[in-house]
Amino acid sequence: MFVLARYLLDPDGYGTLYWVIGVLAIVQLVADLGLGKSAARYFSEYSEKAPGQIPHLIRTTITFKIVIISLVAYLLLVFHERIAVALGEPAAIPFLAAGVIYITVFSFSTFTQIAFQGFNHLVYSAIVQAISGAARLVFAVGFVLMGLGALGAFFGYIVGYAISAVIGLGLLYYKFYVQYEPADTYEAGLSKRLLEYSVPLTATRSANVVDKQIDTVLVGIFLTPTAVAFYTLGKQISDFVLAPAESLGFTISPNFGEQKATGQLEQARQIYETSLSHTMLLYIPATAGLIIVAEPLITMVFGGDYAGAVPVLQILAVFIILQAITNLTSDSLDYLGRARSRAIAKGGTSAANFGLNLVLIPIMGVVGAAIATVATHTVYVAVNLYIVHSELSLRLRRLARTMGLICAITGVMALAVLLVTPLVSSPVMLIGAIALGAVTWAVLAVASGLVDPRAIRSAMT
Numbered sequence: 001m002f003v004l005a006r007y008l009l010d011p012d013g014y015g016t017l018y019w020v021i022g023v024l025a026i027v028q029l030v031a032d033l034g035l036g037k038s039a040a041r042y043f044s045e046y047s048e049k050a051p052g053q054i055p056h057l058i059r060t061t062i063t064f065k066i067v068i069i070s071l072v073a074y075l076l077l078v079f080h081e082r083i084a085v086a087l088g089e090p091a092a093i094p095f096l097a098a099g100v101i102y103i104t105v106f107s108f109s110t111f112t113q114i115a116f117q118g119f120n121h122l123v124y125s126a127i128v129q130a131i132s133g134a135a136r137l138v139f140a141v142g143f144v145l146m147g148l149g150a151l152g153a154f155f156g157y158i159v160g161y162a163i164s165a166v167i168g169l170g171l172l173y174y175k176f177y178v179q180y181e182p183a184d185t186y187e188a189g190l191s192k193r194l195l196e197y198s199v200p201l202t203a204t205r206s207a208n209v210v211d212k213q214i215d216t217v218l219v220g221i222f223l224t225p226t227a228v229a230f231y232t233l234g235k236q237i238s239d240f241v242l243a244p245a246e247s248l249g250f251t252i253s254p255n256f257g258e259q260k261a262t263g264q265l266e267q268a269r270q271i272y273e274t275s276l277s278h279t280m281l282l283y284i285p286a287t288a289g290l291i292i293v294a295e296p297l298i299t300m301v302f303g304g305d306y307a308g309a310v311p312v313l314q315i316l317a318v319f320i321i322l323q324a325i326t327n328l329t330s331d332s333l334d335y336l337g338r339a340r341s342r343a344i345a346k347g348g349t350s351a352a353n354f355g356l357n358l359v360l361i362p363i364m365g366v367v368g369a370a371i372a373t374v375a376t377h378t379v380y381v382a383v384n385l386y387i388v389h390s391e392l393s394l395r396l397r398r399l400a401r402t403m404g405l406i407c408a409i410t411g412v413m414a415l416a417v418l419l420v421t422p423l424v425s426s427p428v429m430l431i432g433a434i435a436l437g438a439v440t441w442a443v444l445a446v447a448s449g450l451v452d453p454r455a456i457r458s459a460m461t
Contacts, residue, residue: 013150015228020095022216031072034201040118052183105161112168128168136160203343234312245324269392315370345383
């Protein structure tokens with residue numbers, strides 16, 4: 001993000017690249033369905049109660065994926081020119097042609113990460129994701145430096161996902177498919193249940209992609225590639241900040257399925273409440289600070305050409321808190337067997353998000369897209385928390401007291417940062433303002449008892 005935006009691509013090229021990726025994410029829905037998440041759920045369950053079914057499940061899932069991806073890729077190859085023209089972006093034709101490869105390698109790269117999550121072997125998920133990110137960085141930057149522009153960056157993404165997909169499938173084969181002794185017979189109806197459970201997951205995934213990508217696509221349709229660049233940059237910074245919460249949610253969610261299967265809901269509740277409290281302790285102050293320093297952060301780090309991203313980032317800072325809660329909650333609901341309920345909630349709020357985008361983008365531009373995202377996601381988070389509470393009986397008074405204390409800490413920290421932000425005139429001073437906020441937060445978090453330094457030292461040793 002930093003190298004491409006700051007040094008290699010202008011806002012127009014940057015916007016075109018990520019607009020195409022947004023369009024392909026919608027195409028990807030049909031190529032992936034909910035098979036990966038459904039398979040991960042059954043990997044988690046059957047690795048405990050019937051390990052001999054695992055090789056059958058892996059083989060069935062990959063077979064289904066190959067058939068579906070082949071059909072979608074063929075249709076995209078045939079109609080890519082018409083799609084680009086219909087969306088008003090003829091310049092995207094070569095991108096969509098290459099998208100045939102993109103959706104294939106992206107699908108298998110992400111599938112292996114989700115599969116390893118189901119097996120609760122998160123190190124392998126981390127390996128695949130790290131290789132994907134590193135390879136995309138190297139090849140995207142390398143191809144742009146060769147003079148291939150935004151299309152070169154797109155091919156860099158393709159190469160990165162291809163490498164990670166090959167490694168992920170290799171790990172899946174040698175570490176799991178070969179290691180489990182296959183049962184003599186495939187359990188009757190298991191493949192049918194695999195497909196049936198993928199239906200609500202497909203609905204949820206579709207709604208999730210609509211939330212995350214349709215706004216970018218609509219900004220490109222109604223406005224310009226430069227506007228897409230402003231909006232995309234704000235969202236990418238938000239996603240970057242959300243990495244810890246996403247990692248935590250990815251880590252804890254398989255445990256809920258295991259604990260529900262063994263009747264240990266008290267332990268599941270303790271894990272969720274602790275994770276939520278610590279996540280909010282990090283993200284509520286962090287997003288308040290981000291709102292305050294958004295303008296110098298964007299202009300000093302990415303350049304004055306991207307100043308239009310400042311209001312987008314300030315509004316999406318609220319979305320960061322909401323998405324942090326979602327990252328902890330959504331996958332957990334799937335493993336608790338509440339995928340259908342989550343799918344209904346996600347479908348409703350995503351439809352509302354789409355409608356709000358249609359209304360607000362022509363009136364308010366990229367700011368309207370950000371407002372639509374925050375408004376609808378607030379409703380979705382509230383429904384998710386209600387479903388979790390119905391499953392785990394959360395201790396609401398205790399959580400409310402903790403959140404009140406966190407907000408008080410945030411207020412003091414924000415005041416400290418507000419006092420020094422007008423003095424920021426260089427990257428060094430920007431770092432100093434951020435450091436002041438971090439130190440203020442750390443002192444108050446320890447003094448309040450929300451953070452125990454001894455527990456941190458113990459965890460690190």
